[in-house]
Amino acid sequence: MSDLSNATPAPLGGAASGTPAVEMDGIVKTFGPVTANAGATLSVGAGEIHALVGENGAGKSTLMRVLGGGFAPDAGTVRVLGRDVTGWSTQDAIRAGVGIVHQHFMLVPTLTVAENVVLGSEPRRGLQLDGRRALDEVRALSERSGLRVPADRTVAELSVGEAQRVEILKTLYRGARILVLDEPTAVLSPPEVEELWTVLRRMRGEGATIVIITHKLDEVMAISDRITVMRHGRTVERLATADTTPTEIARAMVGRDVVLPSFTSDAVKAAGEGALQVRDLTVRDARGVTVVDSVSFDVAPGEILGIAGVEGNGQTELLEALAGLRAAVGGVVRIDGRDVGGTSVRRRADAGLSHIPEDRHRRGLILDYSVADNLVLGQQHHFARRGVMDRAAVARNAAEKVAAFDIRPPSAALPARALSGGNQQKIVIAREMGRDFRVLLAAQPTRGVDVGAIEFIHGQLREARAAGKAVLLVSADLQEVLALADRVAVMYGGRFVAVLPRAAASEEVLGRYMTGAQPRNDA
Numbered sequence: 001m002s003d004l005s006n007a008t009p010a011p012l013g014g015a016a017s018g019t020p021a022v023e024m025d026g027i028v029k030t031f032g033p034v035t036a037n038a039g040a041t042l043s044v045g046a047g048e049i050h051a052l053v054g055e056n057g058a059g060k061s062t063l064m065r066v067l068g069g070g071f072a073p074d075a076g077t078v079r080v081l082g083r084d085v086t087g088w089s090t091q092d093a094i095r096a097g098v099g100i101v102h103q104h105f106m107l108v109p110t111l112t113v114a115e116n117v118v119l120g121s122e123p124r125r126g127l128q129l130d131g132r133r134a135l136d137e138v139r140a141l142s143e144r145s146g147l148r149v150p151a152d153r154t155v156a157e158l159s160v161g162e163a164q165r166v167e168i169l170k171t172l173y174r175g176a177r178i179l180v181l182d183e184p185t186a187v188l189s190p191p192e193v194e195e196l197w198t199v200l201r202r203m204r205g206e207g208a209t210i211v212i213i214t215h216k217l218d219e220v221m222a223i224s225d226r227i228t229v230m231r232h233g234r235t236v237e238r239l240a241t242a243d244t245t246p247t248e249i250a251r252a253m254v255g256r257d258v259v260l261p262s263f264t265s266d267a268v269k270a271a272g273e274g275a276l277q278v279r280d281l282t283v284r285d286a287r288g289v290t291v292v293d294s295v296s297f298d299v300a301p302g303e304i305l306g307i308a309g310v311e312g313n314g315q316t317e318l319l320e321a322l323a324g325l326r327a328a329v330g331g332v333v334r335i336d337g338r339d340v341g342g343t344s345v346r347r348r349a350d351a352g353l354s355h356i357p358e359d360r361h362r363r364g365l366i367l368d369y370s371v372a373d374n375l376v377l378g379q380q381h382h383f384a385r386r387g388v389m390d391r392a393a394v395a396r397n398a399a400e401k402v403a404a405f406d407i408r409p410p411s412a413a414l415p416a417r418a419l420s421g422g423n424q425q426k427i428v429i430a431r432e433m434g435r436d437f438r439v440l441l442a443a444q445p446t447r448g449v450d451v452g453a454i455e456f457i458h459g460q461l462r463e464a465r466a467a468g469k470a471v472l473l474v475s476a477d478l479q480e481v482l483a484l485a486d487r488v489a490v491m492y493g494g495r496f497v498a499v500l501p502r503a504a505a506s507e508e509v510l511g512r513y514m515t516g517a518q519p520r521n522d523a
């Protein structure tokens with residue numbers, strides 16, 4: 001970057017070449033006692049794809065909210081295309097062409113795709129929303145950008161991948177030229193990730209500037225031009241992607257060497273009867289459509305059975321039915337030989353079932369409760385004496401788990417809402433794995449968590465296996481499944497279409513089953 005060549009700020013709207021698209025300097029942002037940004041800096045060149053990485057809680061999302069006008073910084077300056085915009089509002093940011101796609105979706109499920117895209121800047125005919133024009137405009141934009149969406153369907157009917165494309169379209173519709181994507185790939189299948197890369201590269205080719213937050217270092221290597229690494233609210237490293245390696249990035253993030261997840265499984269041989277036995281389990285959704293279709297399998301003590309599959313093929317419903325969160329219309333579920341079919345979540349927990357749910361906001365946590373209370377959720381009856389909560393025992397449990405699972409910040413009195421996404425996930429993991437259990441259902445256990453925490457969680461899962469627990473792992477991340485599982489089942493259209501020993505499962509073979517290109521292998 002020839003930073004010296006352009007001392008004069010460009011006028012609004014057009015950056016002189018060399019003026020960074022985004023320059024954040026000395027950004028400080030605190031929340032009560034928590035310092036989220038402690039003097040962070042970020043410089044993003046116009047027309048580049050810039051990866052922002054760092055451990056859970058490093059302050060990435062906060063910094064991007066400061067950029068998007070969601071928070072005013074306590075100190076520091078924000079420049080966009082050379083103009084000082086420190087403390088601007090979200091409306092100002094949108095008008096200036098800064099679009100942010102947040103970590104958690106913000107669409108209205110009951111409205112159509114087109115209505116969601118234009119919401120807030122609707123084309124009007126007189127006082128009326130011009131629905132026809134909205135539909136045409138959204139279709140044209142979808143065509144032009146390569147973001148394929150069914151414009152006339154409601155958002156409730158979309159897959160997560162489609163919903164995300166709608167979020168991006170929404171920012172483009174408002175004329176975003178600087179686009180921030182906060183962990184966009186956490187919910188995407190591998191082909192959807194590839195599609196997103198194609199779209200982002202095309203946008204870059206047309207002069208857009210993109211900041212992307214991700215914990216997946218192979219994605220950083222694949223898509224970014226430059227990288228900013230944050231740690232503890234500060235910027236610790238700026239790297240050119242072409243000159244660095246995933247190992248070097250991980251070291252900068254964590255401050256020490258990290259063992260990156262590998263493709264080799266240190267599988268031990270499973271022994272004994274299925275600790276989890278499932279026979280002909282069938283589940284229907286609210287509309288009566290069969291979403292889990294007569295599925296049967298065993299998970300032995302000391303075994304990790306991985307379930308691979310594109311999201312939306314019944315994995316979520318299967319795990320919810322096993323956990324007792326969703327009724328099955330038929331079939332048998334046994335934990336350690338005990339039939340738990342039709343019993344409550346609590347009964348199953350007492351029979352030895354632990355569950356890391358996929359959607360930590362809906363199922364795993366009560367965001368307004370303290371970290372300490374979330375750490376005993378569902379197990380309150382074990383922390384009560386004569387019907388009264390034993391607060392001292394709850395506090396002792398919290399202190400232990402916060403230390404053992406490195407939950408940050410280490411203050412158990414904070415509401416769960418105040419923790420970063422990855423640290424919220426650690427609360428769920430600590431609660432479900434830090435107790436005595438026989439069978440673990442782990443749904444997307446490392447979604448949204450940083451490399452250090454992935455290493456830790458994978459270590460915990462391997463330890464559980466070594467201790468003779470049965471683990472059922474569902475992950476959209478094929479590398480994760482291949483790194484951990486002893487056997488891999490592929491779910492497609494509500495059925496197990498293949499169950500393969502790890503040695504026979506490659507990304508290519510799994511991919512064929514996942515997309516339905518290879519039919520079920522039991523004929």
Ligand SMILES: Nc1ncnc2c1ncn2[C@@H]1O[C@H](COP(=O)(O)OP(=O)(O)OP(=O)(O)O)[C@@H](O)[C@H]1O
Pocket residue numbers: 031034035036054055056057058059060061062063408409417418419420421422423448450
């Ligand atoms: N609204 C809030 N109230 C209180 N504390 C907050 C709030 N938002 C963020 N924090 C705290 O600020 C710190 C930085 O959080 P932030 O969400 O920016 O991290 P992050 O790098 O995006 O992490 P992750 O990778 O887990 O998403 C964390 O310690 C978090 O607990």
Ligand SMILES: [Mg+2]
Pocket residue numbers: 060061062103182420421
């Ligand atoms: Mg974040």
